[in-house]
Amino acid sequence: MMQLPCPYCGVRDEDEFRFGGQSHITRPDLNCSDAEWADYLFCRDNPKGVNFERWLHAFGCGRWFNLARHTVTHEILACYRMGEPKPNVTGGAA
């Protein structure tokens, strides 16, 4: 079970959190094409490597925040608040 860092509460066990999928997705406005809208609805990155993702500290402070996590090793490379820009992280340990 992973330990995840909440920017507000510190490091807590994984089962206090809820996973929220890929982060930094911009919601298109009403004028976008059907293809752009479909991409927003259904297409997500699936990297074998660093993933930038949203998490909710559901059984804690109730805040949403962002993590950079390596999808193979589960190493947590960055933790930052919702709305902050994507940080520059390198690939993480092999």
Added chain:
Amino acid sequence: MNGPQAYRLETGGFIERDRPLTFTCNGQRFTGYAGDTLASALLANGVRVVGRSFKYHRPRGILAAGVEETNALFRIDSGVLSVPLVRATMQPLVEGLSATTENAWPSIGFDFGRVLDFTHWLWPAGFYNKTFKWPSWQWYEGLIRRSAGSGRLPAGQDASDYYQHNLHCDVLVVGGGPAGLREALAASRAGSHVVIAELEPRLGGRLRHDGGEIDGMPALQWLERAVAELHHAGQVRVLTSTTVTGYYDHDVLVAVDRSNADDPTRPVERLWKIRAKRVVLASGAIEQPLVFANNDRPGIVLAGAVRRYIAEYAVTVGRSVVVATNNDDAYRTAFALHTAGIQVPAIVDSRAVPAPELTREAAARGLEVIGNAVIVDTTGTHGVREVEVRALSGDGRSLTGASRSIRCDALAMSGGWSPAAHLYSQAGGKLRYDDVQACFVPDRCAARVSVVGAANGDFGRPLAIRALVRTPSGPSNRQWIDFRHDVTAADIELAARENFSAVEHMKRYTTAGMSIDQGKTSNLSAMSLLAEQTGRTIAEVGTTTFRPMYSPVSMGALTAGINGDRYAPRRVMPAQSWHAAHGADFDDYGSWQRPACYPRRGETRDAAIEREVLVTRNAVSLFDGSPLGKIEVKGPDAAEFLNRIYVNNALTLKPGKARYGLMLNENGVIIDDGVFACMAPGHFLVSTTSGGAERIAMWMDEWHQCEWPGLKLVIAPVTTQWAVLTLAGPRARGLLASIDSDIDFSAGAFPHLSFRMGRLAGSPARVQRVSFSGEASFEVSVPALRGESLWEAFMAAGTALGIEPIGVEALMVLRTEKGFLHVGSDTDGTTNPYDVGFGGVVDKKKGDFVGRRSLLRSHDRRPDRRQFIGLEPVSTSDRLVAGSHLMASTGGKRRSEGFVTSACLSPTFGKSIGLGLLERGFTRKGEVVTVFNEGRSFEARVVDPAFYDPAGERMHG
């Protein structure tokens, strides 16, 4: 040696000879000692056949002395426990224990299933994929399944106690043998908080049976001192009879502790969830069998196990034991047997030139060493009695010379050692194949784990192994690779021939390594043979993926008390005790316990529901709606926020007014509905469905925090803070007017879809005119703790008016009669607002809302979408059932064009009515369609869903 325990040596072992125990095995009584395992006690009594193999039902004997045992599986009945598939080597002997073999019929000595062995060529790997197909495979499945299998589920509930603990430490050492003890001592002396876990009941590992010296003193003496130091160290926790079964993310390991299994006052198993800063794996290595024809007979035992039985339990596996080996280690077994006074007719060594010091010692003891030779075959169905030996050719690919038979009653075999690197692999560690030691060893790993000792390929002294995949002769369908699943070399050859050459495919096609032992004594042989068959190196073949659990874990340990009543929280409503006292028939609605109806004495459920519907239509009813989701949204941007969440316009909702709204997801699909009211400027009360209360609050929070953080508002779920009592019916207003209140309930002052706050019967109250039943209806909310007393007040005030309580089922009938949809019943994962007649509201809405863009797609506006309609059977004797398909009655192609989503026998109309979703439904009203359900069809007319009071006069009255 004769009589009981004829194979027990007169001296030695760690058993307690002053504590004899009696036990039963397959109906026969035996004696053993405290300190025995079931396996050592059976061997002491000369019991050779301890099980029948999985497929061929061949007699089998004990193969090993530890966790890798794969033949001796019993159902153990001991005290309150009845546990199937227990390995005899892992079961401590206790007084009165009863062991039963469960896959032999009629008895273990004579098993009809053996006929499968006599016809074995008919049942190769995967035979069920190719045969037993005509006329239907289902004819044969039951018989095939019954003849396989190793045990039966016990009847009844598991009444044992289990427990789970969390544990944090600096260092977790897995394995209490010499390498693990060294690591634990070093960490303890450095001041670390240490946990050491050992799956046997005692620390020591190989030190207990391999002798030798450590740090200049005899092994057992060193062990005694190490154990004493660890037990006295303040920061060391020693867990014995504890198997670490899995390595999980971020260095969390799970261990199953059976140290109290014999004490009925303690939990039978504990689960330790251990988070360690550093993990040391000292899990040792597992000896591997040799592969030759009929290598599975009772009496053929791993060589290390043979000397372990002598040293720890003072038991010999036979009186005349041949030793067969491809490495140096098994010589220790030959010498231990000889020292114990057991005859060793020969040491059959596959290496051309065994180590000189070993041959010297063998000669000094008078033991014959046959070098450059292998076992070719064995005889003895219920116990090996003869082995056939031949010489190997120079390259090891064939046999030469004459064969020679040697009589014996047991065979100790060693095919090398394989590190138990399972946990290391689960941690993400990579293995590499070591050609010199002929096994896979740890290579590199990302987690904070190190591997020491035999688990890391350090076997003390070199093995000098000559690795042969198998004896190069003899029918390969009689050479066993996986004893547990009866997989032979022929099955691996078949897999390779049929191109299941990837190791994961070979595993699943043959089932090698898939059983209880998870291939501990078979994976390496299987991979080596697959490599040979497919012309690859073993390194190229690789290993299958290691996953938890290392060995079997009871379900009870994993759920540890979170079952039965404690499986999920159950919620009850504020007036719960009133409901219970008045005959409520409770059902679970989500996690809420709610009255489905209130049957009177002698009344059926259906009759109660019918009565409750009619009292709502004709007088006044009282319904407990407390689980209704309630969310307060407050702030300067509250209206703007709700305007983006709802399909409806929220900006024009004035204080004191309420509006029915739909919420969509971004795909335009309806996810919830409910009434939202404006309590005051910038302050709204949102109602959700009872099932959506938490989900919608989280949904709103997510949009606010992630997408629109600039909007100023708070979202406060208040579902459980308010009891909701709903009065509905033509006499509802009269009843409320008779209660002490500062709210004006008169018709003009309080129209439908209004919201009022004030005091009622001495309590703060919020009242909305919202109707799900189709009658004039008042949802009265008071603080939850006052809910029950207000309920009683309403019931008292309504007695003269004919008030009765109604349950959820009656409300569902009432709303079906009214044609009000129920999200999740009348809508599915595709239903959008157009489909339910909300198109006008969508088109009038200005601005973006969640899901709006999806409604602009052409597919979302197609006229042939499934649309919400009502249904009436043409014949009064037909009944609509939810889930039935709807089809056109005329026209060639019969296909489903929709389905019935809700249905009831309407008390108001005295007939069956229903609601449904039908392609082009809005334009088909009046048409007669066919209703199809489970082979039966009848006709029904498509009508408007609002059966009852379509103009809404009752609701607005």
